[in-house]
Amino acid sequence: xxxxxxxxxxxxxxxxxxxxxxxxxxxxxxxxxxxxxxxxxxxxxxxxxxxxxxxxxxxxxxxxxxxxxxxxxxxxxxxxxxxxxxxxxxxxxxxxxxxxxxxxxxxxxxxxxxxxxxxxxxxxxxxxxxxxxxxxxxxxxxxxxxxxxxxxxxxxxxxxxxxxxxxxxxxxxxxxxxxxxxxxxxxxxxxxxxxxxxxxxxxxxxxxxxxxxxxxxxxxxxxxxxxxxxxxxxxxxxxxxxxxxxxxxxxxxxxxxxxxxxxxxxxxxxxxxxxxxxxxxxxxxxxxxxxxxxxxxxxxxxxxxxxxxxxxxxxxxxxxxxxxxxxxxxxxxxxxxxxxxxxxxxxxxxxxxxxxxxxxxxxxxxxxxxxxxxxxxxxxxxxxxxxxxxxxxxxxxxxxxxxxxxxxxxxxxxxxxxxxxxxxxxxxxxxxxxxxxxxxxxxxxxxxxxxxxxxxxxxxxxxxxxxxxxxxxxxxxxxxxxxxxxxxxxxxxxxxxxxxxxxxxxxxxxxxxxxxxxxxxxxxxxxxxxxxxxxxxxxxxxxxxxxxxxx
Amino acid sequence: xxxxxxxxxxxxxxxxxxxxxxxxxxxxxxxxxxxxxxxxxxxxxxxxxxxxxxxxxxxxxxxxxxxxxxxxxxxxxxxxxxxxxxxxxxxxxxxxxxxxxxxxxxxxxxxxxxxxxxxxxxxxxxxxxxxxxxxxxxxxxxxxxxxxxxxxxxxxxxxxxxxxxxxxxxxxxxxxxxxxxxxxxxxxxxxxxxxxxxxxxxxxxxxxxxxxxxxxxxxxxxxxxxxxxxxxxxxxxxxxxxxxxxxxxxxxxxxxxxxxxxxxxxxxxxxxxxxxxxxxxxxxxxxxxxxxxxxxxxxxxxxxxxxxxxxxxxxxxxxxxxxxxxxxxxxxxxxxxxxxxxxxxxxxxxxxxxxxxxxxxxxxxxxxxxxxxxxxxxxxxxxxxxxxxxxxxxxxxxxxxxxxxxxxxxxxxxxxxxxxxxxxx
Numbered sequence: 001x002x003x004x005x006x007x008x009x010x011x012x013x014x015x016x017x018x019x020x021x022x023x024x025x026x027x028x029x030x031x032x033x034x035x036x037x038x039x040x041x042x043x044x045x046x047x048x049x050x051x052x053x054x055x056x057x058x059x060x061x062x063x064x065x066x067x068x069x070x071x072x073x074x075x076x077x078x079x080x081x082x083x084x085x086x087x088x089x090x091x092x093x094x095x096x097x098x099x100x101x102x103x104x105x106x107x108x109x110x111x112x113x114x115x116x117x118x119x120x121x122x123x124x125x126x127x128x129x130x131x132x133x134x135x136x137x138x139x140x141x142x143x144x145x146x147x148x149x150x151x152x153x154x155x156x157x158x159x160x161x162x163x164x165x166x167x168x169x170x171x172x173x174x175x176x177x178x179x180x181x182x183x184x185x186x187x188x189x190x191x192x193x194x195x196x197x198x199x200x201x202x203x204x205x206x207x208x209x210x211x212x213x214x215x216x217x218x219x220x221x222x223x224x225x226x227x228x229x230x231x232x233x234x235x236x237x238x239x240x241x242x243x244x245x246x247x248x249x250x251x252x253x254x255x256x257x258x259x260x261x262x263x264x265x266x267x268x269x270x271x272x273x274x275x276x277x278x279x280x281x282x283x284x285x286x287x288x289x290x291x292x293x294x295x296x297x298x299x300x301x302x303x304x305x306x307x308x309x310x311x312x313x314x315x316x317x318x319x320x321x322x323x324x325x326x327x328x329x330x331x332x333x334x335x336x337x338x339x340x341x342x343x344x345x346x347x348x349x350x351x352x353x354x355x356x357x358x359x360x361x362x363x364x365x366x367x368x369x370x371x372x373x374x375x376x377x378x379x380x381x382x383x384x385x386x387x388x389x390x391x392x393x394x395x396x397x398x399x400x401x402x403x404x405x406x407x408x409x410x411x412x413x414x415x416x417x418x419x420x421x422x423x424x425x426x427x428x429x430x431x432x433x434x435x436x437x438x439x440x441x442x443x444x445x446x447x448x449x450x451x452x453x454x455x456x457x458x459x460x461x462x463x464x465x466x467x468x469x470x471x472x473x474x475x476x477x478x479x480x481x482x483x484x485x486x487x488x489x490x491x492x493x494x495x496x497x498x499x500x501x502x503x504x505x506x507x508x509x510x511x512x513x514x515x516x517x518x519x520x521x522x523x524x525x526x527x528x529x530x531x532x533x534x535x536x537x538x539x540x541x542x543x544x545x546x547x548x549x550x551x
Numbered sequence: 552x553x554x555x556x557x558x559x560x561x562x563x564x565x566x567x568x569x570x571x572x573x574x575x576x577x578x579x580x581x582x583x584x585x586x587x588x589x590x591x592x593x594x595x596x597x598x599x600x601x602x603x604x605x606x607x608x609x610x611x612x613x614x615x616x617x618x619x620x621x622x623x624x625x626x627x628x629x630x631x632x633x634x635x636x637x638x639x640x641x642x643x644x645x646x647x648x649x650x651x652x653x654x655x656x657x658x659x660x661x662x663x664x665x666x667x668x669x670x671x672x673x674x675x676x677x678x679x680x681x682x683x684x685x686x687x688x689x690x691x692x693x694x695x696x697x698x699x700x701x702x703x704x705x706x707x708x709x710x711x712x713x714x715x716x717x718x719x720x721x722x723x724x725x726x727x728x729x730x731x732x733x734x735x736x737x738x739x740x741x742x743x744x745x746x747x748x749x750x751x752x753x754x755x756x757x758x759x760x761x762x763x764x765x766x767x768x769x770x771x772x773x774x775x776x777x778x779x780x781x782x783x784x785x786x787x788x789x790x791x792x793x794x795x796x797x798x799x800x801x802x803x804x805x806x807x808x809x810x811x812x813x814x815x816x817x818x819x820x821x822x823x824x825x826x827x828x829x830x831x832x833x834x835x836x837x838x839x840x841x842x843x844x845x846x847x848x849x850x851x852x853x854x855x856x857x858x859x860x861x862x863x864x865x866x867x868x869x870x871x872x873x874x875x876x877x878x879x880x881x882x883x884x885x886x887x888x889x890x891x892x893x894x895x896x897x898x899x900x901x902x903x904x905x906x907x908x909x910x911x912x913x914x915x916x917x918x919x920x921x922x923x924x925x926x927x928x929x930x931x932x933x934x935x936x937x938x939x940x941x942x943x944x945x946x947x948x949x950x951x952x953x954x955x956x957x958x959x960x961x962x963x964x965x966x967x968x969x970x971x972x973x974x975x976x
Contacts, residue, residue, distance in 0.1 A: 198683075198684065204640055211620050242695055250675070250737055257717055
């Protein structure tokens with residue numbers, strides 16, 4: 001047998017022919033096996049036997065087994081020999097090795113498949129990319145060419161443009177030149193015309209002279225009889241007065257025309273102003289109440305309200321004064337402002353609507369259309385309800401106003417009761433006061449009675465005293481020291497009077513402090529010989545009291 | 552009144568009955584009624600004679616002889632008692648008075664298309680004059696022919712003047728070489744001057760609105776510019792393009808109707824009526840769909856007074872419409888609504904428009920194109936009226952009666968009166 005050289009790891013190939021050739025060669029020269037590369041291919045069923053028989057024959061069995069064992073051990077598999085280094089083969093290990101090899105083979109096959117798949121994929125990707133690349137290159141080429149073409153065109157157009165500009169300039173220059181030429185020719189023609197005209201005038205003058213000089217008898221007017229003037233007036237001489245009158249009339253005509261026009265314009269103006277005012281009001285009503293920038297708006301509002309007030313005042317005043325400049329300006333300015341505000345507002349609304357359409361509902365101010373509609377519906381319902389309520393209330397009111405007699409009587413009775421109670425109160429007060437007055441009167445009368453009694457007593461005392469005095473005086477004529485006792489009886493009388501007065505004062509009620517005074521006054525009065533009048537009243541009372549007393 | 556050769560024929564307007572017949576010395580070139588309709592003047596330019604006839608007194612006669620001075624134009628004054636004769640070469644204007652047999656002269660009158668104008672109320676007369684190559688305007692008081700104002704105008708060559716109907720403003724415009732319209736007040740002050748552009752040909756025709764509110768200026772650039780009486784500034788420009796594109800204008804197109812011939816009734820020799828009906832073409836109006844392109848005539852470039860621009864302007868009596876004719880588009884009448892300042896109607900005819908005139912009472916326009924038909928337009932619609940009769944009656948011009956009930960249609964040799972029936976309300 002030949003030497004076993006290291007056999008290189010066979011390359012996988014799907015070429016079964018090589019195997020055939022190899023196997024055929026193997027038979028011819030066994031040594032050539034060493035130098036030849038074993039080509040392990042996915043064995044087809046046909047070549048199975050030949051392949052298997054190529055490696056191990058009956059002759060080199062031992063060698064092949066040892067070779068296999070060596071290979072397996074190098075690969076990490078357990079030896080196929082039994083433990084003893086004899087020639088006994090460990091079947092189990094062989095089977096295991098075989099199994100392992102099969103598994104390995106399966107794995108390898110799978111890996112191979114995967115690798116092939118990957119390879120194919122990559123190959124197709126590559127193809128695809130190459131195609132794309134080719135296409136893009138083409139496109140790039142095309143676009144480059146296009147760009148170049150466009151650049152070329154652009155250049156051409158620019159040059160054309162420049163040419164046209166140049167042409168335009170030339171044309172303009174020409175036009176200018178022509179205009180100059182025209183103007184110069186026009187002046188020349190005018191000059192010539194004037195010259196010719198002067199000649200012509202001269203001729204006319206000459207002709208005129210000739211015509212007039214000829215004293216043509218033919219130039220005459222033959223008329224049967226003079227016709228009266230159309231308006232029946234006589235002709236007037238031409239004087240300064242008539243001239244002045246003519247001027248006057250002319251100016252009158254002009255003035256009347258101007259006045260008429262001015263009236264028309266004033267009327268128009270007034271109407272337009274009315275329209276503007278209305279427009280302003282409408283615009284103001286259309287604008288929503290301003291929340292943002294209150295300062296500015298309030299200022300504006302204040303200004304506007306001032307202006308409005310002014311204009312309103314002016315409107316109330318004489319209309320013709322509205323034609324002054326400042327008022328007109330104010331009106332137009334205020335309308336412009338309002339219009340601008342309205343425009344801004346409408347623009348805002350438009351923006352909102354557009355934003356709402358685009359779906360950005362982030363802002364609080366924006367209300368989507370559906371919500372808006374819902375709200376409007378709600379509001380309408382509310383309005384309906386309120387209206388109904390108002391209607392029912394109105395009906396009730398109506399009923400109340402035109403209700404039947406019972407309720408009215410009740411109402412009236414209520415009012416009457418109120419009044420009666422009030423009256424009763426007043427009556428009570430009145431009666432109280434009356435009682436008080438009665439009491440006072442009683443005290444007065446008592447005081448008066450007492451006073452009368454006291455007066456009687458006083459008169460009696462006075463009489464007795466006078467009698468006594470008289471007696472003492474006659475007695476004192478006999479007795480000259482009777483002066484002091486005269487005073488005594490006075491004093492005694494006074495004392496007695498006072499004493500007599502005091503107990504009645506004590507007896508009288510405490511209220512009678514005043515009655516005392518009054519009784520004194522009455523007493524004085526009675527002493528002052530106003531008896532009848534003063535006594536009338538107390539007499540009356542006295543009488544009544546006496547009556548009372550007697551009763 | 553009408554004149555035939557050297558005879559003046561006066562007829563009644565409603566019945567065309569012959570009333571008077573007068574004979575003049577020579578062929579009459581021009582006749583004019585006096586303002587009170589009592590007199591008629593017949594001007595015989597060739598002879599330089601003006602003859603005046605009275606209607607009330609047929610025996611009365613008057614003859615004014617200008618002699619060697621010649622006669623170029625003659626007209627009545629508004630009071631009906633003076634005649635203004637313009638002598639040849641516009642040497643002077645002679646004012647002959649029928650009441651006093653006196654004569655006055657106005658020197659240096661201007662030879663322009665409208666040199667002597669009277670105010671509507673007949674109080675003032677404006678005369679365009681030219682002295683020393685400068686234009687002047689003189690204003691005279693018609694009652695006593697006294698010069699009221701005399702002032703110069705800033706025009707190169709005054710081409711025409713016109714009073715506003717209210718008698719307070721006088722419009723004066725320059726020659727067509729220079730676009731300039733000047734407005735003067737009655738007392739001679741220059742109120743305003745208007746110039747639309749500088750070099751192209753200028754003003755062709757001018758018309759005042761009856762209320763004196765607007766002044767319409769038609770120019771050679773095919774536009775009408777309307778000025779307002781408050782500021783004398785242009786309020787609008789009305790353009791006359793060859794293509795009418797606006798959706799709101801109605802375009803009436805005159806279409807020929809081929810006459811229907813009843814072949815059975817043909818007889819030999821053909822009767823006159825049949826012949827005339829065969830050869831005369833009927834026509835009616837059709838409404839064309841907008842956009843419509845009208846027949847456009849390119850003007851000859853190197854001739855003077857080219858047929859370009861707005862040559863005819865007329866306001867309606869109620870101040871609501873303005874009728875214009877653009878000479879470039881000679882077959883069309885453009886009717887503008889003044890209240891909206893928009894083109895409201897275009898009438899497209901088959902032939903060139905010769906003349907149009909508004910009814911003095913209503914917004915009714917009568918148009919004639921040289922055919923034997925007269926065309927009427929009103930806001931209610933438009934219609935074609937055939938002049939009945941034998942042969943051709945080519946209407947060259949027309950004139951309304953002051954009551955608006957009838958109008959006179961004139962052809963070269965004949966005239967006829969068209970009576971319009973009033974609608975029974």
